[in-house]
Amino acid sequence: MVSKKVAVLHTTPVTVEPLKKLAEEKIPGCKVVNFVDDSILPQLIETDGNISLVQDRLVQYAKYAEQIGADVILNACSSVGEVVAKARQNITIPIIRIDEAMAEEAIKRGKKIGVVATLATTLNPTMRLLQEKATEFNKKVEFESELAEEAYQCLITGDQNSHDAALSVVLSNIAKKVDVVVLAQASMARVVSTLPIEQQEMFLASPQLGMERVQQTLEGIAE
Template structure:
């Protein structure tokens, strides 16, 4: 039985169900644990850049997961890429950012990609991460980032239907893209609506991240 203990660290409660569903679909044998610091997203939103305090907080969360027996850590928060990379360099276990696997899958579709986000600070952070990857793997790639206002607030109020419809409407307005990426784990519930609204492939991060993590721990 493949019962590796994996800890997922969240900055919002809304990302917990999508990542749990992704593990159920792709790696149900894993022993999944969650850590939620729902102040992270609020504190990040107040800061134009990642602060030293936020960087230390990300590292402490990863270290706590390791102390509790995690064999790998997956961050489900998209606005902390640099801090997650710094934490990973100091840890003896794998520590993964949420979106690299999704980026790679979308790049296989072509050079023109669109990224939808519902948490505004995630946009620049993810665009920078994408740019670093594309410069190495596919320099001709170009990214358009679209912020979808109101969607995350709707989800936090429990109005998933409104959340999904706002994102799907934004996906339907995208033109000239070879693929669309939904930038946060919490957006995965809008995938079906986006696929109906868009004429190009739509990618979400939870399934791609779980697949990457499983391959990493199995050495293939």
């Protein structure tokens, strides 16, 4: 297969290396180009998640990605996943929400779905996406959501260990109440491996499922 190019739009540098490694595993030989704008999340937090204020910037990054010859774009931030619909109107190449495949899998798996985020700006759009997918699949589901704000406060001070510890408590507790748990942020995925083995299969994280969707999309593009 001719080498393909994937552009990834990030709102934090935290997701750059994990997604690069996933791309190497799932799409060997694929070139990955990263666009990182770490001003977006703070702006969303300050404006109560108003994505209209950052939408034009993200659409412009998608246009840049197309200009440099990307075959597919992966939007790596769930907080701004809803911008993808607008971006699709402005570019001709596929752009994928990292959390869309995860949301579809969650709706297929359970009738009672837990959703955990450390940021309200991510929790709300994730809930909307899940509700859209439930409607699309004509399935009645219940949601149980948790906002692990303490974990995020630890993360922004650079205390990764405390972030993981606080988040693991929230994840373990919600797992006892639901059929499946959705992790609303890609950065949360690594914490699952610290949980009891019998709980780990209950959790869905967006990075692997999102990259598999990129892989499937690339395979569908004619050489």
